[in-house]
Amino acid sequence: MSDSSRRPLPGRLAAFLVFFASGAVLVLETVALRMVGPYVGVSLQVTSSVIAVSLGAIAYGAWLGGWFADQRDPRTLIAPALVLAGIATGLTLPLVRYAGEALRGGAVPAILLVTAITVFIPALLLSAVPPIVVKLQLADLNRTGQVVGRLSSIGTLGAVTATLVTGFVLVAALPSNVIMVSLAVSLGVVGLAVGSYLHRDRARPGLPLSQRAKATLAVIGIAGAGLSAVAPTPCDVETAYSCAAVEVDPERAGGRVLYLNSAQHSYVDLDDPRHLEFAYTQWIGAVADLAAPPGEAIDALHLGGGGFTVPAYLAATRPGSDSVVFEIDGRLVELAERSLGLRPGPGLRPVVGDARMLIADRADASADLVVGDAFGDLAVPWHLATREMAAEVRRVVRPGGIYVQNVIDYPPLRFIRAETATVAAVFPHVALIAPPRALAGDDGANFLIVAGPDPLPLARIAERLAALPEPVIVISGAELDAFIGRARVLTDSFAPVDQLLVSPY
Template sequence: MTPPSSPPVADLPAPGRGLGPRAAAVLVFASSAAVLVVEIVALRLLAPYLGLTLETSTLVIGIALSAIALGSWLGGRLADQVDPHPLISPALGVSGVVVALTPLLLRTTAEWAPPLLLLVAAATLLVPGALLSAVTPLVTKLRLTSLAQTGTVVGRLSGVGTFGAIVGTVLTGFVLVSRLPVSAILIGLGVLLVIGAALAGWQARRWRRASAVALATVVVGSLATAFAPGGCDAETRYHCARIVADPDRASGRTLVLDGLRHSYVDVEDPTYLRFGYIRALAAVVDTAFPAGTPLSAHHLGGGGLTFPRYLASTRPDTRSLVSEIDGGVVRIDRERLALGKTTGIDVRVEDGRLGLKRQAADSRDLVVGDAFGGVSVPWHLTTSEALRDVRRVLKDDGVYAANLIDHGPLAFARAQAATLASVFEHVALVGRPGDIGLDPAAGVEGGNLVVVASDRPLDAPAVQEALDTRETDWRIATGAAVAAWTGDAQVLTDDYAPVDQLLQPHRTRTVR
């Protein structure tokens, strides 16, 4: 019996006008790269309002992947029903308009209609993401003219698209964000997409329509740059930063990061401490060490460098090493906050935990943790492994003091206290009486509190006297009071540290 012969390989009719292999590769590469640029920059735009947290990142990634899936499905379906060629230009053009509008839409919504922020953010990710992702199946259909080359065409364009996504990711993370404001990145990308739409429209004989879209995008981009709220003096790798002068104190400056008052610096008088938690840190340190004695200190997080300046002024010859991850903030310290006037401060642009690992054992009298913000927390500095490294760096009588920010039931702060208690012999809390359990009737206000840990006991009455002298209503809790306040809170480890989840239900934009 003769087996049936295989059907001959047939050629597929080319829909519409053809598309050359180079043009196809450029379209797929550029559209895939643009999707990732928008995704990464969206995280930067949302961070001042939602925090740079695990939840925010998950949300943005989830929406971006949904857009890619929707666009791929929709583009493939349309490509089989109509001529794909005329669809490419509108997909690029509309994407460009939405991308250019994104800074204006998100910042305006965040300022004037916060409840709608997530909805608007989802739309500004979904629309361009889906349209740009639809380009690949549209282009693929135009290139599929023979069944014999199906695998080659699909595989090549899939590889080109993936490579484009990689280039978009690397270019944004390592180059664009460090050199350009996020609004400029998105407006520039929008203009490039519209130019691409114009070129594709010209090839499809729709030049006038594409040119009108290009003109509209340029106008909208200019308006977005001029009128979008949330302007920054500088956009660093991690923050939107501003310096605000104190109208009541000529030499006073406030460093605002992502809309939150992060540091207050008196450029003429480093001993003037405005924020309550800084006064609490000063009370603890001035009590723990003899007055005027120079210290060797390591600061995890710098901000405006208020406390290192204070130590340099009140304890001459103190050597402070500061690990600050954001080089843009360090530049602002030098250019706008008179860092050059202060000696004894060595600032390194590095991650705080990596900076700790580089320090010799028993080399520091004091480690200060001040890397936590109101809407984001570097969780890897909160774990028992990180705190054991702090203990390794400290001398036998050394002290670790950290500023914490929490709200609601203070679940994160309690977990941090429990983690410290698993590493150090003595843990103390400094904060408002209601927040640290000393006055239950006062209720929990939330906000800042200072946690102190050491292998030697602190002189609590002396610390309280120093707090009272500094005109603060904060109090200190030690021993059994801290244990009762901490309760059965979990110990944070590198393997399990759900810091964002502990904070998220009560995360707020309350300033320090």
């Protein structure tokens, strides 16, 4: 080995390489959650899978990088690792989209496979860079601890910086495909630049990459870009929280279906806001119709906007009503204005932010109707499903007012039992609306919890529900207690919503 190959890298270059490679891994990990969401959801299991696969890639990459650094001249390894990581990153987008369409669903094998396709190879290659750089810096064994500690610290700072920048800036400003392509290009450019620099710094002649190798890599890169361009995409708009798309209902001229992460989320009829297509919205409409005398304006608070179906229904059926909608996703509000007929005004006011935070500023006894319809994938966000959140809702509901909460669950119905028990721990009067087969534990479905500080108009609710096209029943009292059984009340310190809700896949 020549003297130049044993010289340590310049300190600033070494620090940059470790910072850059470690940061790129965390960009991949953060964006991966966005890329896999349309196909396998955004549940806790998916998040855990992304983290676990990323950590596995980091572990194997560090091990392999150290092993290769001991077998070959480390200076010949850095550029190929970065360039190959760039190519793998560029190919990730089309691979995920094609594989995601084939593996769509929430089954554990599908989650792990789609996640592995997204992050494993590029993260493994990038994680090989720090140990290679460390090898090059260990010219003086008396400074081993200092060198390893310094570069390890710099790598961690790179990961932290990338996580914050990606989560707070990039994801909010750019689509995931732009982030991934930009990262791929950056890795390729840095890899080629570093390779050129190290080639000039070596005593031995020879090209760092042969012309054939360069041509091969260029062809692979162009092919990846082409596949990315033609790969199927499920999104009209990629927001900070979901992949959103709006489709026209071929059976109804004004009908629009909002998809979030490829799952039907809301239905809006642009020509007739009184039309409620989905069964659970019909149940909410039946309850809302009884919140006050017909046509009388009410004050409503909506936890979650989605397609703004229910606020539009109230505006049409109860002119002069005041609907305040807490929606965490600002870009979803923009999409609703552009494609779903949302017209914000004095009577319909979207407020962008987390409902748990925003409700704290709502005045006591200020709403005749509170509608809980916020979802992260199939589950109610855990912090909106606790007794503490129900207490906030109870504080806001006026005497005689009503709280309705939409919940999705599947057999054995552990989540809906726990959530009903949670609401019943705060409200003295509670009922549950659901299809008979769902209540029997035979099917998954939407459930609607209805609660109030005063007795509910259950007979009139049941009468209205009986007129709907799909059979649905209302249970309360002893029957509801039997359904809840020994389900545990969810609290801010214990709310395993994703584990209680069993995926249908």
